[in-house]
Amino acid sequence: EAQVTQNPRYLITVTGKKLTVTCSQNMNHEYMSWYRQDPGLGLRQIYYSMNVEVTDKGDVPEGYKVSRKEKRNFPLILESPSPNQTSLYFCASSLSMGHKGYEQYFGPGTRLTVT
């Protein structure tokens, strides 16, 4: 089954404790992206990756890191989480991104609470 998986689904942590949210897709997609969803603000892009070893900042990258060492995996790293990073996070992938539109596949979401 074609899917995007994220782990963990729920996480409560404390300020400053490094954490990683994993994202994996099994569709051989080139493009992967991380979004956060906040009430009243909607979905906003954090980072994206066009392919292995190619990553770039989205609209709200501060406080986050990513890596793309393998095509299928795109982990999101919070080196020193702060309460303003409490949010619902979605990983997404698509075949590519560019002058044509490509269907987006979203993971199930990770609800993160930083106290």
Added chain:
Amino acid sequence: KNEVEQSPQNLTAQEGEFITINCSYSVGISALHWLQQHPGGGIVSLFMLSSGKKKHGRLIATINIQEKHSSLHITASHPRDSAVYICAVSGGGADGLTFGKGTHLIIQP
């Protein structure tokens, strides 16, 4: 940066009613996406459009490129259609989607 506006923000209707959700954007795009998010749930892609009209079951999506406007219609609405519907656009670059804030739809039995 594209600006994506959806209307209405909230919509409550009775089962069986015809539903229309609107989306407008400010800058030319390569594609427009309609997404569905159920309470506590993930996000599912309903349609991707670059022109014309698409239909899937009771859902119909249309786009007018010249007017920078799209509509999502639900015919014979049902309580299971209750969800947040999100419009998103891709601009042709590598920087992914720009999202509207969503329309919260409730269908009452």
